[in-house]
Amino acid sequence: xxxxxxxxxxxxxxxxxxxxxxxxxxxxxxxxxxxxxxxxxxxxxxxxxxxxxxxxxxxxxxxxxxxxxxxxxxxxxxxxxxxxxxxxxxxxxxxxxxxxxxxxxxxxxxxxxxxxxxxxxxxxxxxxxxxxxxxxxxxxxxxxxxxxxxxxxxxxxxxxxxxxxxxxxxxxxxxxxxxxxxxxxxxxxxxxxxxxxxxxxxxxxxxxxxxxxxxxxxxxxxxxx
Numbered sequence: 001x002x003x004x005x006x007x008x009x010x011x012x013x014x015x016x017x018x019x020x021x022x023x024x025x026x027x028x029x030x031x032x033x034x035x036x037x038x039x040x041x042x043x044x045x046x047x048x049x050x051x052x053x054x055x056x057x058x059x060x061x062x063x064x065x066x067x068x069x070x071x072x073x074x075x076x077x078x079x080x081x082x083x084x085x086x087x088x089x090x091x092x093x094x095x096x097x098x099x100x101x102x103x104x105x106x107x108x109x110x111x112x113x114x115x116x117x118x119x120x121x122x123x124x125x126x127x128x129x130x131x132x133x134x135x136x137x138x139x140x141x142x143x144x145x146x147x148x149x150x151x152x153x154x155x156x157x158x159x160x161x162x163x164x165x166x167x168x169x170x171x172x173x174x175x176x177x178x179x180x181x182x183x184x185x186x187x188x189x190x191x192x193x194x195x196x197x198x199x200x201x202x203x204x205x206x207x208x209x210x211x212x213x214x215x216x217x218x219x220x221x222x223x224x225x
């Protein structure tokens with residue numbers, strides 16, 4: 001497994017590199033954003049680990065640049081910034097996971113293995129159901145020609161359902177697909193986001209609809225475009 005680590009903290013990179021190599025990883029290191037972006041575009045990696053606060057170009061910018069270029073290599077943000085807004089921005093720019101320093105090394109290893117098992121998923125430019133269009137790269141949504149404002153998690157739920165249009169998805173499968181396998185909160189959170197999305201689709205008179213299948217889950221209907 002080949003990993004690119006971009007971090008300007010020499011102590012952290014030395015420790016992580018030593019630990020990853022002991023686990024059988026091949027590790028390349030860059031200490032600034034400009035060189036990190038160059039390395040990521042010039043070489044092939046199974047996973048990229050990015051710090052956020054980097055000289056030259058920060059982790060958010062690197063991640064966004066790679067996604068715009070169509071590079072969907074799994075990215076884990078490893079950072080001392082632990083605010084909700086920072087995590088939201090990391091995910092919005094295309095990161096696949098987020099780990100806060102100081103971190104547990106076994107957790108880092110587990111997260112990296114999970115990302116690699118998931119593999120590189122090339123996201124299509126636009127997917128749609130009836131008059132509903134969703135762009136996973138820009139994370140934008142339209143009904144016909146009207147753009148709809150959606151929050152980060154609303155987008156994730158909608159995109160998940162659009163990709164599986166016509167198929168019934170249980171609360172648990174949506175939780176596992178959008179949140180994570182180890183989500184320990186109230187599974188009824190899915191109902192909250194589905195209700196929000198329904199209101200927005202109805203407000204814009206969309207032909208597409210999120211239907212409740214009693215005892216089974218939810219299904220996005222309308223006919224894939």
